[in-house]
Amino acid sequence: MTIELQLLWGALALYTLAGSTAIGGTVLARRVERSVLALIVIGLVVHAVSIGLRWERVGHGPFITMFEILSSNVWSLLLIFALAYWRVPAVRPAAAVVMPILFVMMGWMLVTSPGDGHYPPTYRTVWLYIHVFFGKVFLGAVLVAVGIAGLILLRRAGFGVQRLARLPDSARLENLAFRFMILGFVFETLMLIAGAVWAQDAWGRYWAWDPLETWAFLTWLTLAFFVHARATFRLQPHHSALFIMGVFVLAFLTFFGVPFVSTAPHKGAV
Amino acid sequence: MNTSAANAGVSNTGGWYAAAWLHRLASTRLTLLFIVLLACGVIAYEPAAGRGAWLIVAPLSLGAANLAAAILTNAVIRQHTALLVFHLALLAIVLLAAAGRLTYLKGQLELAEGEAFSGQLMQVERGPWHRSQLERAVFSNEGYTIRYEKGVRRADTRNAVRWVDESGREQRAVIGDHTPLTLHGYRFYTSFNKGFAPVFIWQPFAGVPQRGSVNLPSYPIHEYRQALEWNLPATQTSVWTMLQFDEVLLDPDKPSQLRLPSQHALVVRIGEARHELAPGARIALPQGVLTYERLSLWMGYTVFYDWTLPWLAAACVLAVAALAWHFRRKFAAQPWDA
Ligand code: HEM
Numbered sequence: 001m002t003i004e005l006q007l008l009w010g011a012l013a014l015y016t017l018a019g020s021t022a023i024g025g026t027v028l029a030r031r032v033e034r035s036v037l038a039l040i041v042i043g044l045v046v047h048a049v050s051i052g053l054r055w056e057r058v059g060h061g062p063f064i065t066m067f068e069i070l071s072s073n074v075w076s077l078l079l080i081f082a083l084a085y086w087r088v089p090a091v092r093p094a095a096a097v098v099m100p101i102l103f104v105m106m107g108w109m110l111v112t113s114p115g116d117g118h119y120p121p122t123y124r125t126v127w128l129y130i131h132v133f134f135g136k137v138f139l140g141a142v143l144v145a146v147g148i149a150g151l152i153l154l155r156r157a158g159f160g161v162q163r164l165a166r167l168p169d170s171a172r173l174e175n176l177a178f179r180f181m182i183l184g185f186v187f188e189t190l191m192l193i194a195g196a197v198w199a200q201d202a203w204g205r206y207w208a209w210d211p212l213e214t215w216a217f218l219t220w221l222t223l224a225f226f227v228h229a230r231a232t233f234r235l236q237p238h239h240s241a242l243f244i245m246g247v248f249v250l251a252f253l254t255f256f257g258v259p260f261v262s263t264a265p266h267k268g269a270v
Numbered sequence: 271m272n273t274s275a276a277n278a279g280v281s282n283t284g285g286w287y288a289a290a291w292l293h294r295l296a297s298t299r300l301t302l303l304f305i306v307l308l309a310c311g312v313i314a315y316e317p318a319a320g321r322g323a324w325l326i327v328a329p330l331s332l333g334a335a336n337l338a339a340a341i342l343t344n345a346v347i348r349q350h351t352a353l354l355v356f357h358l359a360l361l362a363i364v365l366l367a368a369a370g371r372l373t374y375l376k377g378q379l380e381l382a383e384g385e386a387f388s389g390q391l392m393q394v395e396r397g398p399w400h401r402s403q404l405e406r407a408v409f410s411n412e413g414y415t416i417r418y419e420k421g422v423r424r425a426d427t428r429n430a431v432r433w434v435d436e437s438g439r440e441q442r443a444v445i446g447d448h449t450p451l452t453l454h455g456y457r458f459y460t461s462f463n464k465g466f467a468p469v470f471i472w473q474p475f476a477g478v479p480q481r482g483s484v485n486l487p488s489y490p491i492h493e494y495r496q497a498l499e500w501n502l503p504a505t506q507t508s509v510w511t512m513l514q515f516d517e518v519l520l521d522p523d524k525p526s527q528l529r530l531p532s533q534h535a536l537v538v539r540i541g542e543a544r545h546e547l548a549p550g551a552r553i554a555l556p557q558g559v560l561t562y563e564r565l566s567l568w569m570g571y572t573v574f575y576d577w578t579l580p581w582l583a584a585a586c587v588l589a590v591a592a593l594a595w596h597f598r599r600k601f602a603a604q605p606w607d608a
Binding site: 089122179193200210214225 | 298301302306308312313315346376421423425426427447448457459572573574579582583586587589593594597601606607
């Protein structure tokens with residue numbers, strides 16, 4: 001096994017340990033926050049070295065194959081989650097919700113082929129980095145909101161009422177989740193704009209309703225609907241939480257489903 | 271009775287109805303309906319079939335009316351400058367996109383090396399209000415290089431082009447991939463469509479000689495179908511032309527570059543007669559002489575015209591900046607970890 005893959009495995013092991021500790025901490029109502037953060041941060045560093053080595057070897061960033069995209073997203077999602085975890089203590093118990101989602105992505109990554117892909121000429125532009133950066137912040141912010149929304153739903157379902165008792169009340173949690181959703185909304189809007197600029201350069205049209213564009217736009221619309229529904233009706237925290245989950249599912253399918261299901265030209269190959 | 275006072279009463283009632291309607295049109299519940307309708311329209315729309323644009327246009331029109339009414343009447347929007355700017359920018363985006371669709375042009379063309387664009391497109395779609403100035407966008411293809419990586423994977427395209435600017439000066443540039451040539455608002459992009467182009471001179475016995483190229487099917491996609499049938503200008507004579515060469519131009523095992531083969535033969539069939547031509551060879555026909563001059567390359571371009579692009583970009587940036595500004599202010603009132 002190459003050192004690149006060894007480091008990747010090491011990082012995944014650290015993440016798994018962090019996640020298990022977080023879940024255990026929630027179930028047993030123990031304070032494990034510093035250990036969880038430390039494990040995630042060490043994992044991120046190891047993972048970054050692995051991604052860097054691969055970047056150096058194949059000559060391009062992790063943007064092409066499913067393996068690369070899952071790997072880089074596990075990294076960026078965890079980085080954003082770790083930042084929120086560090087800066088906003090109320091977010092911390094959400095690790096018990098967020099980590100299992102990331103476990104699914106890690107498991108999926110392990111069954112995809114780590115082989116090289118082709119780096120098309122349309123990717124040789126700074127817009128790739130801008131677009132991907134905005135997209136990563138968008139998904140990361142929504143993931144943090146999903147973690148908080150998960151806590152609201154767990155509490156509503158009667159799970160661990162005592163264990164979650166130390167948390168702020170659900171209305172305050174909802175407000176916090178909403179803030180992360182709005183952060184996501186701003187970055188998703190930026191992602192769509194950057195994508196349109198890139199598409200104009202690369203394919204001579206800024207928008208053509210290809211499946212990826214369509215689903216990214218639908219995710220944006222769902223978020224707009226959520227913002228307005230929340231302003232128009234006094235949504236209950238668990239209703240907001242369900243909306244947040246819905247937006248995440250749509251965004252997740254758009255990021256990891258559509259490009260690999262459709263044969264549309266969004267990948268810019270040929 | 272004072273008639274002018276009575277009239278004022280009537281028009282006030284009219285004004286009252288109009289205001290009531292405007293308020294109804296500005297309902298935020300209508301916004302929710304509009305968003306749902308737009309989402310359904312977007313899912314149902316099939317751009318490939320080129321049909322069903324109304325699925326998007328209809329909800330967007332409703333949304334634009336709803337938005338305009340809200341901007342005029344909604345107290346929350348009007349009192350929050352950033353929110354107002356955001357929604358105004360949103361309205362501007364919808365209107366600009368509509369204006370763009372009415373006046374755009376998208377087309378395809380092919381130019382052999384050395385050939386100048388004459389304003390003729392092979393395929394074109396345009397908005398109903400597009401007023402073509404394509405004939406002013408004259409440029410010529412001065413040759414190109416396309417690199418391939420191992421596995422015949424296309425890398426960068428560099429295409430030299432030449433044109434004469436408004437002040438009559440000759441200009442040159444290299445375009446390709448992300449870099450279009452923009453002339454009079456028309457953006458010309460190189461495409462992945464390109465191939466070999468045998469150049470012929472046709473000298474009819476009555477008339478002036480003409481030089482022209484035959485753009486063979488795209489290479490390397492149609493590597494094994496390098497043949498085309500065409501008609502001699504102003505005749506019924508059909509000419510079948512096929513390019514033959516043995517060399518491996520794009521080697522899957524190493525990086526390469528698209529270029530002309532060092533040796534080739536051009537097979538030309540006219541009626542029952544079959545000719546194998548080298549550059550410079552001639553065929554005498556009843557109506558004139560056909561000379562095979564040389565082998566060249568052609569490039570396929572797409573052209574796109576949409577004057578709204580910079581305005582759209584500006585409106586988008588304004589919208590997102592106002593959105594961020596609005597929520598920054600809103601969230602700053604309370605700490606994130608309250
Ligand atoms: C799909 C496009 C639209 C988007 C993305 C959008 C986005 C937003 C956002 C982000 C807010 C701020 C909500 C808050 O402060 O919590 C907002 C508020 C508002 N929007 Fe829109 N909007 C859109 C279309 C419209 C339309 C068509 C209307 C027309 C009625 C409208 C009316 C309003 C109103 C009245 C508010 C203030 C709500 C409140 O804070 O009570 N929006 N919109």
